[in-house]
């Protein structure tokens with residue numbers, strides 16, 4: 165006969181239905197076993213030590229850059245709806261998207277590609293008559309060129325970001341690129357400047373960053389490193405920025421194509437470009453070397469962006485942590501030729517790349533964005549921050565509706581993704597100064613994957629305020645965190661945490677706040693901060 169039994173196994177009290185014949189000891193053992201294998205259970209303790217009297221490299225705001233390619237609904241529908249749209253817009257650019265991006269303080273936007281950039285001809289995207297062309301890389305759809313140079317610059321102006329222009333090296337010419345820059349930047353009354361004025365912008369534009377090609381080893385023309393180097397020298401020489409305000413100060417930074425992985429093919433690429441730069445003559449130069457690294461596990465992308473479990477969660481996060489080794493590998497090569505770290509490593513494409521959502525248009529790279537992506541974003545931003553002396557710029561792929569996006573739109577609807585919330589939480593780290601933080605991360609294991617349980621960075625902002633980010637990777641266990649602070653007289657610590665019910669929780673148009681931030685406060689006593697981190701959470705606190 166079955167009956168009710170209440171057994172107290174302090175500190176937890178369990179109620180269960182038991183077989184009256186079952187020995188009491190066995191029942192208690194079963195309960196204890198259950199308690200230690202159930203998903204959300206006891207709290208672990210992790211100690212962090214932060215010495216705020218010591219500072220390291222500046223965490224450049226440009227590592228929070230974005231990437232907007234003419235791909236799927238990234239630009240068209242995501243940014244551009246046209247001035248006649250019923251969707252509220254300013255000169256054709258959606259107001260809701262602009263407001264959301266302003267809150268992120270987006271430092272720079274890379275445009276127009278990606279692979280698209282090496283087939284883009286800028287003249288088709290200016291003036292009243294726009295050519296209808298094709299976008300062969302991404303679905304072979306019609307490119308209306310409605311969003312061109314002026315619309316991009318207007319968009320940047322509306323969100324308050326700098327331009328990172330990617331010029332066409334693959335199928336363009338140095339003359340075409342040189343004329344684009346003259347059109348954009350000269351203050352003199354040249355024919356191109358007059359054309360710019362006739363198209364609505366009399367004054368020169370500021371172009372902060374120039375990307376010389378994209379993945380020239382692959383979709384950008386399948387070049388050898390030596391062949392690309394010859395192109396780099398030519399484009400770097402002739403594609404000039406004439407803006408008078410960018411001659412002595414705020415000079416345009418030129419970014420060369422760099423590696424796309426860690427294999428010998430890529431280390432050779434970095435070697436060839438960096439070695440040539442070390443001995444470069446006055447007539448060419450560069451300021452950055454790009455690196456692309458997606459979290460994909462294997463090609464073609466097969467992991468689902470929705471409806472996955474803890475196994476896929478842990479596998480993707482293991483793969484994303486490879487970013488650390490990849491940066492270290494290429495930084496070591498760069499250090500050989502540039503020990504003063506004049507050349508930045510620019511991770512201008514990164515993020516999770518998953519299987520396209522079933523039913524989405526092929527080639528549009530449509531995926532959802534989950535709590536897993538929030539953790540992935542935090543881990544990568546922390547890696548960039550730890551390498552801040554070399555990694556001074558990065559661009560997540562991509563900003564809206566494509567790959568690991570900040571924002572998803574569907575006609576008039578818009579939703580902010582978990583990744584958006586992480587970027588917003590990290591705003592205080594823009595142009596902050598790193599502060600060393602040490603900790604024993606512990607470990608979290610799922611199947612054959614073992615990951616650090618915790619990750620953290622610390623930094624001081626321009627006012628001297630101390631900020632801490634702590635990620636709890638473990639999806640099952642909350643963590644008791646104790647921060648030992650020196651070099652700062654802490655009185656209070658408050659902030660925000662981002663978590664969700666499940667590792668694959670997402671925000672949808674119908675349910676936009678499943679993954680969202682909530683306030684968190686910590687106890688401060690005797691130079692120590694104590695707080696509890698929820699499982700699978702990203703937390704940012706400031707110390708006053």
Ligand code: AHR
Nearest residue numbers: 277278279280378379561
């Ligand atoms: O972001 C999508 C594509 O990935 C880019 O166009 C290309 O540079 C990379 O291969």
